Amino acid sequence: MLKKIDLPKINLPYKFYICYWLDTESDPSWREMSEILKSKPATCVSTGWLVRKDKEVHTFMSDFNFKKGGELSDGGSTTVIPSANILKLIQVKI
Numbered sequence: 054m055l056k057k058i059d060l061p062k063i064n065l066p067y068k069f070y071i072c073y074w075l076d077t078e079s080d081p082s083w084r085e086m087s088e089i090l091k092s093k094p095a096t097c098v099s100t101g102w103l104v105r106k107d108k109e110v111h112t113f114m115s116d117f118n119f120k121k122g123g124e125l126s127d128g129g130s131t132t133v134i135p136s137a138n139i140l141k142l143i144q145v146k147i
Contacts, residue, residue, distance in 0.1 A: 061123035067102035069147050072113065073140040074099065096140070099132050103142075111136055 075094040101113035115130035 061119045063147065065102055065117070065125065067104050067114070069101065069145045070103050070113070071143040071145060072099045072101075072103075072111065072134065073097070073142075074134050075138045075140060099134070100145075101130070101132065104128065104131075106136075108136055110134065111139055111142075 074097050076097045078092060078095045080092070099113055101115040102117075103111060104114050105112035111134045113132045113134070114128040115132075117128045118126050120126045
């Protein structure tokens, strides 16, 4: 049986979001021109804490860990999306 661990309180200065955004779509295969002309960017969904937002980028962090005293230490699983590619942001209350 696992030893009981006191979990640190999640007290981040960031808000959590669901982010819809456009990404490049590519295909290395040979295709008919009519199919190529129908191609569109991929609509993607990412989730995480929004740690940076400016006119150039939106940076999300999905994972983080704590130092021994419960203080925020490292962030992981980051996604940097060009701000121009953001379609919609939905804040999720945590």
